[in-house]
Amino acid sequence: xxxxxxxxxxxxxxxxxxxxxxxxxxxxxxxxxxxxxxxxxxxxxxxxxxxxxxxxxxxxxxxxxxxxxxxxxxxxxxxxxxxxxxxxxxxxxxxxxxxxxxxxxxxxxxxxxxxxxxxxxxxxxxxxxxxxxxxxxxxxxxxxxxxxxxxxxxxxxxxxxxxxxxxxxxxxxxxxxxxxxxxxxxxxxxxxxxxxxxxxxxxxxxxxxxxxxxxxxxxxxxxxxxxxxxxxxxxxxxxxxxxxxxxxxxxxxxxxxxxxxxxxxxxxxxxxxxxxxxxxxxxxxxxxxxxxxxxxxxxxxxxxxx
Numbered sequence: 001x002x003x004x005x006x007x008x009x010x011x012x013x014x015x016x017x018x019x020x021x022x023x024x025x026x027x028x029x030x031x032x033x034x035x036x037x038x039x040x041x042x043x044x045x046x047x048x049x050x051x052x053x054x055x056x057x058x059x060x061x062x063x064x065x066x067x068x069x070x071x072x073x074x075x076x077x078x079x080x081x082x083x084x085x086x087x088x089x090x091x092x093x094x095x096x097x098x099x100x101x102x103x104x105x106x107x108x109x110x111x112x113x114x115x116x117x118x119x120x121x122x123x124x125x126x127x128x129x130x131x132x133x134x135x136x137x138x139x140x141x142x143x144x145x146x147x148x149x150x151x152x153x154x155x156x157x158x159x160x161x162x163x164x165x166x167x168x169x170x171x172x173x174x175x176x177x178x179x180x181x182x183x184x185x186x187x188x189x190x191x192x193x194x195x196x197x198x199x200x201x202x203x204x205x206x207x208x209x210x211x212x213x214x215x216x217x218x219x220x221x222x223x224x225x226x227x228x229x230x231x232x233x234x235x236x237x238x239x240x241x242x243x244x245x246x247x248x249x250x251x252x253x254x255x256x257x258x259x260x261x262x263x264x265x266x267x268x269x270x271x272x273x274x275x276x277x278x279x280x281x282x283x284x285x286x287x288x289x290x291x292x293x294x295x296x297x298x299x300x301x302x303x304x305x306x
Contacts, residue, residue: 001070002046003027003057004078006035008180009120009172009213011042013076014050016217017224024050025070027057027079042179058097060105067106071113074224075106077156078120085145092148100152107159116227117160118220121171123209123238123278125150132242134281135171135234142273157232166227170220173238173280177213177303189249190304193258200267202274204246209238209279212299222289235285239293242279248296255301 002017004010005026014026026046028035031054035043043052057063057079067075079102081095110117124146126133141147153169160167176186192199219237226233243251246265253260285291293299 001025001027001072002076002078004080005046006039006043007080009175010078011046011179012213012217013078013220014046015048016221018049020221025053026050027053027055029056045179057102063105064109067109067113072115075115076118088144090144092144095148096151100155103155103159107163107165110165111163116166118168118170118223119153119156121153121169122149123171123173125153125171128275129277132279132281135236135284160232167232168223168226169234170223170237171234172216173209173211175211175213175216189252193253193256193262198262198264200264202268202270203266205244206274207242207244207277207279209242210248211239211293212303214303215293215299219285219291222291226289236280236282238280238282240280240282243296251297252300255297255305
């Protein structure tokens with residue numbers, strides 16, 4: 001079961017698990033015609049080889065009945081609340097109603113049905129860092145969104161221990177690929193370069209950990225096969241190679257055979273509070289999961305441009 005199937009990552013996860021031979025239910029919470037065009041496109045992609053299921057997991061009785069009927073092997077808790085998630089005014093308490101609160105009911109039923117769980121976390125759980133983040137680093141989120149996701153992670157860990165439900169937390173860094181939010185930077189830059197239009201940018205010195213969505217999905221598939229080793233564990237799912245935003249966009253430009261002069265670096269100020277570094281160590285995922293992301297250029301070509 002993949003919740004949040006109308007999201008960018010969720011639709012790719014549903015398709016990847018189906019492509020790996022699993023029977024997949026891709027879960028969405030609203031009528032299909034209530035979604036905007038990009039979310040409908042994602043659900044079409046998710047539903048190609050899966051069963052689309054409408055279920056609002058905030059309805060505890062409906063969720064319990066659904067789980068008892070289907071008794072899934074794996075539940076991917078990717079449901080999210082991301083309205084205005086980059087803002088300091090993000091409603092992190094409201095987000096918990098969608099992400100963390102339902103877990104109290106779900107875990108009790110998971111124990112009954114023998115279901116194992118993967119919870120989608122975020123790099124923002126760690127907070128500001130002067131070095132790459134490792135899974136045993138303290139989490140001190142500096143954004144409301146990071147606080148909401150850490151609260152979800154802590155709820156899952158506590159409930160997993162209480163009900164003895166094997167659980168993996170996937171701390172996801174910055175994914176890219178087809179069907180991402182068109183208002184995000186990478187889709188905007190791709191559109192501008194394809195049209196031969198100049199794109200005003202910051203200096204691009206901030207270093208980030210970007211991961212192709214196909215690599216991210218391979219990470220989740222590996223997590224699903226790791227449930228017997230330990231009851232509860234956390235993994236960074238990232239490229240493990242921090243690059244500056246400038247390097248990322250210059251690589252993208254090269255893959256598109258576009259004019260690099262279209263990238264107008266320094267024309268815009270850096271966003272207030274923009275951290276200089278957000279990157280992950282994936283040593284643990286390499287060692288225990290055999291996780292091996294592709295080089296950046298190849299991932300951009302295959303996941304974003306193909």
